[in-house]
Amino acid sequence: MRRVVVTGLGAVTPLGLGVKAYWSGLASGTCALRPLTVIETESFRCRIGGEVPEAVGGSWRRTRADRLAIAAADEALADAGLGEPERQGAALVVGAVGGGMLEAEAWYWAASRGRRARALPAVRSMLPCAHADTLAARFRLGGPRHTVVTACSSGAVALAEAAALIEAGVAETALAGGVDSITRICFMGFNALKLLDPAPCRPFDRDRRGMSIGEGAGFVVLEEETRARARGARVYAELAGYGMTTDAYHVTAPEPDGEGMARAIQAALAQAREEPAAVGYANAHGTGTPQNDRVEARALERVFGEGGLLVSSTKSMIGHTMAAAGSLEAIATVLALGHRVVPPTANLDIPDPEVHFDCVARVSRESAVDCAISNSFGFGGQNVTLLFRRR
Amino acid sequence: MSAPVRVVITGVGVVNAAIVGDSAALGAFLAAPRPASGVAEGGVARVPSSVLPGLIDAGDARRLSRVCQLSIAAARLAVRESRIDAGGGLGLVIGTEFGDLASTHVFADGFLERGPAGLSALLFPNTVMNTMAATTAIAVGARELTLTLNAPTVAGELAVARGAAAVASGRARAVLAGGVDEIDPVVERHLPDLGFGGDTLGEGAAFVVLESRATAEARGATILGEIAAATWRALPARPWGVGRQRRSQAVTAALDHAGIAAEDVGAVYGSASGDRARDAWEAAVLGAALGASTPPVARLARLLGRHAGLGVLRVAAAAWTARSGLLPAAGAPPTGLTRVASPTGLVHGLARGGAHVALVVGGP
Numbered sequence: 114m115r116r117v118v119v120t121g122l123g124a125v126t127p128l129g130l131g132v133k134a135y136w137s138g139l140a141s142g143t144c145a146l147r148p149l150t151v152i153e154t155e156s157f158r159c160r161i162g163g164e165v166p167e168a169v170g171g172s173w174r175r176t177r178a179d180r181l182a183i184a185a186a187d188e189a190l191a192d193a194g195l196g197e198p199e200r201q202g203a204a205l206v207v208g209a210v211g212g213g214m215l216e217a218e219a220w221y222w223a224a225s226r227g228r229r230a231r232a233l234p235a236v237r238s239m240l241p242c243a244h245a246d247t248l249a250a251r252f253r254l255g256g257p258r259h260t261v262v263t264a265c266s267s268g269a270v271a272l273a274e275a276a277a278l279i280e281a282g283v284a285e286t287a288l289a290g291g292v293d294s295i296t297r298i299c300f301m302g303f304n305a306l307k308l309l310d311p312a313p314c315r316p317f318d319r320d321r322r323g324m325s326i327g328e329g330a331g332f333v334v335l336e337e338e339t340r341a342r343a344r345g346a347r348v349y350a351e352l353a354g355y356g357m358t359t360d361a362y363h364v365t366a367p368e369p370d371g372e373g374m375a376r377a378i379q380a381a382l383a384q385a386r387e388e389p390a391a392v393g394y395a396n397a398h399g400t401g402t403p404q405n406d407r408v409e410a411r412a413l414e415r416v417f418g419e420g421g422l423l424v425s426s427t428k429s430m431i432g433h434t435m436a437a438a439g440s441l442e443a444i445a446t447v448l449a450l451g452h453r454v455v456p457p458t459a460n461l462d463i464p465d466p467e468v469h470f471d472c473v474a475r476v477s478r479e480s481a482v483d484c485a486i487s488n489s490f491g492f493g494g495q496n497v498t499l500l501f502r503r504r
Numbered sequence: 505m506s507a508p509v510r511v512v513i514t515g516v517g518v519v520n521a522a523i524v525g526d527s528a529a530l531g532a533f534l535a536a537p538r539p540a541s542g543v544a545e546g547g548v549a550r551v552p553s554s555v556l557p558g559l560i561d562a563g564d565a566r567r568l569s570r571v572c573q574l575s576i577a578a579a580r581l582a583v584r585e586s587r588i589d590a591g592g593g594l595g596l597v598i599g600t601e602f603g604d605l606a607s608t609h610v611f612a613d614g615f616l617e618r619g620p621a622g623l624s625a626l627l628f629p630n631t632v633m634n635t636m637a638a639t640t641a642i643a644v645g646a647r648e649l650t651l652t653l654n655a656p657t658v659a660g661e662l663a664v665a666r667g668a669a670a671v672a673s674g675r676a677r678a679v680l681a682g683g684v685d686e687i688d689p690v691v692e693r694h695l696p697d698l699g700f701g702g703d704t705l706g707e708g709a710a711f712v713v714l715e716s717r718a719t720a721e722a723r724g725a726t727i728l729g730e731i732a733a734a735t736w737r738a739l740p741a742r743p744w745g746v747g748r749q750r751r752s753q754a755v756t757a758a759l760d761h762a763g764i765a766a767e768d769v770g771a772v773y774g775s776a777s778g779d780r781a782r783d784a785w786e787a788a789v790l791g792a793a794l795g796a797s798t799p800p801v802a803r804l805a806r807l808l809g810r811h812a813g814l815g816v817l818r819v820a821a822a823a824w825t826a827r828s829g830l831l832p833a834a835g836a837p838p839t840g841l842t843r844v845a846s847p848t849g850l851v852h853g854l855a856r857g858g859a860h861v862a863l864v865v866g867g868p
Contacts, residue, residue, distance in 0.1 A: 242655050
């Protein structure tokens with residue numbers, strides 16, 4: 114059996130550029146949700162979100178999302194020490210939702226108001242698959258390439274897809290992750306659904322009122338273990354299992370009993386050949402909406418029972434970074450295993466009595482966890498669980 | 505080591521400008537190929553407005569966007585033909601190039617015209633490209649893995665390749681793999697900006713039901729064809745550009761996996777859509793991969809217009825060629841039929857930017 118390990122990490126988040134800034138912010142429970150500046154928020158009830166605070170490198174002719182992706186991918190590839198020969202056959206799987214929609218919106222807004230605007234750059238970069246072509250050309254990645262769009266679980270699905278390619282022997286190495294910049298359509302859409310909390314989101318809090326949107330990019334380098342060891346790569350963790358299921362219930366609402374989510378968790382456990390008791394930490398999807406958090410807790414309870422498992426939500430600190438969420442949360446999970454520290458759920462004051470888990474309120478927790486899961490769910494009932502194990 | 509899982513096709517569903525139905529309807533079209541209405545006039549191949557009301561009930565028609573209706577209609581046709589029980593475990597992989605951009609424009613227009621009060625909570629989910637997969641999964645009860653793959657030109661072929669891989673690996677008992685696109689006026693207007701000026705455009709959906717041969721035989725399903733190999737790779741190219749490299753790892757890997765030589769390929773279904781630079785690159789890649797033995801190449805986009813559904817249709821068509829020994833649209837004019845020397849077909853997709861798919865398809 115071919116084992117898949119993580120050998121490189123890259124992150125650009127509202128907590129700053131780079132994995133170091135990301136982990137430092139997570140471990141200290143820093144909430145990076147603040148008034149949005151990249152889009153106009155006047156006349157909306159919610160006006161905050163998780164925005165990448167610093168200028169990321171790259172040409173300004175590229176879309177914001179492409180620049181986020183390039184920065185995170187660059188860090189992951191450098192971290193893994195992947196040279197030109199390894200990159201030539203490396204697979205690339207990108208999870209994306211908005212693509213270059215931020216710039217396409219600006220063009221569409223301007224054109225609709227009768228202003229002159231150049232269509233070509235906007236149209237060229239609008240589709241989610243634009244990121245993969247950009248990254249492949251930039252980093253000379255010549256292996257299999259595809260773009261997955263599974264709404265808010267896209268980043269996690271990208272990792273699962275890349276792992277599948279390595280397990281099948283199609284590739285030895287892969288760059289995988291997700292990216293999204295804040296867009297007007299996303300912000301307006303969640304406002305229209307009344308799913309945004311005007312204040313920073315409070316996942317698993319009794320009084321939570323919704324989510325906060327965010328942006329970012331998270332990429333990892335995955336490799337077949339023996340090959341990674343042979344080249345002396347640092348192994349962060351093993352991606353030992355993953356499960357992908359569908360609720361087939363409702364386009365935006367999760368199946369109320371969490372059955373589909375539970376099947377995804379069980380599939381990840383089965384592939385990793387782990388019992389539920391082996392899992393010490395769950396990085397939850399944890400959006401902060403009343404319904405989603407409750408259903409996720411039910412799913413966790415179906416698999417793990419009440420109690421022992423530590424659960425926390427990265428979104429409480431960086432917001433819901435859409436297609437990047439699954440990969441950034443996977444990185445948080447890997448770092449938690451490595452540092453033996455479980456990051457907290459920020460803004461959690463009064464635990465929801467219906468959530469029967471320790472949700473690590475506000476302060477991170479030292480914990481010798483050897484096995485952890487990262488849950489990601491999306492519109493369309495798209496459930497994904499990644500299981501990481503210390504190696 | 506266990507024997508490799510053989511992946512077969514047990515159902516086909518097609519809804520486009522010229523074909524509505526299952527494998528029989530597809531076969532009838534392929535046996536007498538003709539340009540779809542619209543294409544013949546040098547325009548685009550649109551699905552006639554009379555088609556969907558016969559396939560989608562009034563309630564769904566009210567709730568669902570047009571591209572979701574196209575997807576559901578074709579998916580149901582494929583599931584019906586295969587007689588598969590989704591409750592036994594069914595995955596769903598959909599390829600699309602443009603998703604539901606029409607709804608995205610309407611959603612944005614609502615805001616531009618009326619501010620926040622003009623935003624529709626019902627339309628917002630359609631702005632996410634997996635909306636067709638979400639609604640189709642509900643419609644057919646697909647509860648295993650669901651993926652939406654976005655790629656120019658090759659999204660449909662990629663969906664079939666990914667679906668076949670899921671079945672072959674044992675991740676899914678069966679997968680409904682499809683492609684769907686709708687012509688959006690804004691996209692249509694700006695496609696020439698992307699280099700697609702010469703493309704014959706189309707819209708519609710096509711699905712195939714994929715499952716292991718053992719599963720299909722055990723339940724007594726009619727096998728329409730076999731996916732002997734499905735690979736996807738990439739060739740170097742700038743985003744939206746065409747490359748120069750001709751050596752195809754995708755075709756080589758597909759032939760290797762299928763255990764055949766280039767000269768065993770009797771027919772090719774290519775992307776060829778009228779984008780001259782891309783078409784020339786594809787022809788060069790095929791020439792390098794298949795050498796002097798390059799068999800006749802079917803160019804269905806000239807009849808049905810390029811859309812993600814066409815990539816899936818090509819796979820089903822290759823299975824028909826394997827059964828019938830006939831290849832449509834390989835000559836000029838594209839309305840003729842060519843008799844093939846071997847039943848094994850290669851379905852080939854190559855996109856601007858370098859995404860590259862190859863599938864080897866055989867008969868039942």
